[in-house]
Each structure stands twice: as C-alpha cells, then as structure tokens.
Amino acid sequence: RKEVEQDPGPFNVPEGATVAFNCTYSNSASQSFFWYRQDCRKEPKLLMSVYSSGNEDGRFTAQLNRASQYISLLIRDSKLSDSATYLCVVNDWGSARQLTFGSGTQLTVLP
C-alpha cells in the first residue's frame, strides 16, 4: 500500500464548478499535512497547509480527519487558472523532516 494515496483523476470540470480531491495516508504518526500544486513542467508550489481544525484560503478549503487518516481539498468557483496537478503531502516528524508526496490528481478546468 502506498504511503499517500490520491484520486488519480483526471478531473475535467467546467469553469465555476466545485471540485473535491481526497487523499489517505497510511502512517498514523504523520504530523503535518499540505496541498501542493504543480503546473505542467514547473516545480511543485505550496498551496496550503492543512490544520486539524480545517482551514480556508479564499476559494480553497482543506480538511483533515486524523481518525480516518484522510485529507481533502475543496475548490469552489473553479477558474481556468486552477488547472494543474494537485499533490497531497504528508510530513512525518521525529528525526526526519521528509515530505511524502502522493502521485497527484490532475485537474482541468474547461471554459
């Protein structure tokens, strides 16, 4: 089983739609959670950290369910510029500061 599993997609949605991505992680000791976005042929960029209470940044809402080891990202009123690959990322503390990346979910927002 992969350490971080994501909906593979691709998701093709019309502009203005709401879209949700899901992610599960296998290590119950994981401490930090992030969503990154990666545009084609570019580097991954931090979209938002995910906090235990859930958090919102404009049109983006992230949720964490530690009991189910589940993370979600909701994008409301999607824009053409939201088209990218979204990476679910988990950090296990302790002696390491490594990030474990999911394989990504590809989103295309259509005009």
Add this chain to the structure above:
Amino acid sequence: DAGVIQSPRHEVTEMGQEVTLRCKPISGHDYLFWYRQTMMRGLELLIYFNNNVPIDDSGMPEDRFSAKMPNASFSTLKIQPSEPRDSAVYFCASSSRDRSYEQYFGPGTRLTVT
C-alpha cells in the same frame, strides 16, 4: 526574497559524462532536499541535509550519485557516470523550522542523457 535557485535549468549530455547540478537554498533555511521526478516514478526524495550535514541518503539510486553541501548557501548533486535512465527533472527544495518545515522548491534542472 529570492526563492530556491537551481542551475543549470536544462542539461543535455552524453552517456558516461559527469553531470553536476547546483542549488542555492532560501537564506536562513536549515534543511535542503534533492528530489527527482519522472512520469513513471513521480517525485522521489534522493537525499536531504540539515545544517549542511547529510541526514538521509537512502533515496540515492546508486554510487554514481553523490551530493554535497559545503556551506549553508550551496549544494551540488553529481552523477558520474551518467546513464540514459538518469533523465529526469531534478528539484532542490529547502525548509525551515520557523515555517513549520514547509518546503519551497526551485525551478528544477531538466536533465537529458543521450
């Protein structure tokens, strides 16, 4: 503030040649990471440093790969000799305790070995 800087942005080389990739982390960050990304394998962590000291190199594919961090503002990833299967995008990233270990990536080096 400048982000993570990598050079070169593109490298095309012949099999057997030595390749050196360079990275300058964000000033003040004490962790530096080298990743490799391919379509088949996704994003893989190769090695990371803390305060210039290599902490975990278990992701380094084989002895042909080596990485150094002689000071807080510079790191290199070397492949010698290079092989076609090393073709990938190599990213450098840095992070800091002060920013909850969020990692910031450089633009990457696209390596093609022919």
